[in-house]
Amino acid sequence: MASLGNLLTTMPYARVIRCGVTAQIAGVLLMAALLFTKMPLLVLVCLPLGALLILVGALAWVWGAIWGCE
Amino acid sequence: MVFWALVIGAAVAVALLVILRLRIRSLATRSERALAFLAMGVVPCLWLLGMLGYTDHAMKKASFCVRCHEMQSYGESLLVDDDESLPAVHYRDGLVDRKKACYACHTRPGLGGIIEAKLKGLHDVKVHYFGEAPDTLTIHGEYPTSICLKCHREAASFQAGTMHQAMMDEILTGETSCLDCHDVAHELED
Incomplete structure (x- = not known):
């Protein structure tokens, strides 16, 4: 059975980075909505979700820096 | 100023990410x-920190609290010109930061108070959207004396009060609440 390490090292670098970039674009746009509205329910949804997406993107970059570089 | 910095920050972050996405193959x-380090590691994370600070600041504003209709009459009660209404006097005389009047008088000092305020806020949002707010609103639990003492403890007028001096230990330990003698309830218009 492939270990997580093996799985990660065999995943194409560009694909992971692309997913991370997409997540970060979505996260930034989601959180940027809070600049224009302070509706409590929107704050409750956009703030944690946007932050999570941005952090997932940053983690994708970290993964790329550690395992993705040849 | 902060608002525009964050708007520009968002635009820069998205632009860098789009450029990166187009060049991922190479x-x-x-x-x-x-570029990947800047676009994915630095700019979005710095922008995220800025946004967290900005939204935290925005959520402490009285204008955020009174967005829910249940709170509007409480917000209006701060504008009443009445020397008997302590919340209104605090607001009128600038004894608290007017922009953060609700937060200043409904949050205990310290990290525990901040976390508690967030959790109570979550509860209030839940009730506002998915529950039914009662006709008469009450605060969660007892009003903590530590909130008043944040400002009044060092105030000469508080320390000089004869009654305060007589029961200072009970006040400082929270055994006696400020509300036992002072009526701090908001005066709502019918």
């Missing part, structure tokens, strides 16, 4: 990896 050179 991330072999040092400069392209530097």
Whole structure:
């Protein structure tokens, strides 16, 4: 059975980075909505979700820096 | 100023990410990896920190609290010109930061108070959207004396009060609440 390490090292670098970039674009746009509205329910949804997406993107970059570089 | 910095920050972050996405296939050179570091590691994370600070600041404002209709009459009660209404006097005389009047008088000092305020806020949002707010609103639990003492403890007028001096220990330990003697309830218009 492939270990997580093996799985990660065999995943194409560009694909992971692309997913991370997409997540970060979505996260930034989601959180940027809070600049224009302070509706409590929107704050409750956009703030944690946007932050999570941005952090997932940053983690994708970290993964790329550690395992993705040849 | 902060608002525009964050708007520009968001635009820069998205622009860098879009450029990166278009060049992902050729991330072999040092400069392209530097772009990935900037676009994915630095700019979005710094912008995220800025946004967290900005939204935290915005959620402490009285204007945020009174967005829910249940709170509007309480917000209006701060504008009443009445020397008997302590919340209104605090607001009128600028004894608290007017922009954060609700937060200043409904949050205990310290990290525990901040976390508690967030959790109570979550509860209030839940009730507002998915529950039914009662006709008469009450605060969660007892009003903590530590909130008043944040400002009044060092105030000469508080320390000089004869009654305060007589029961200072009970006040400081929270055994006696400020509300036992002072009526701090909001005066709502019918």
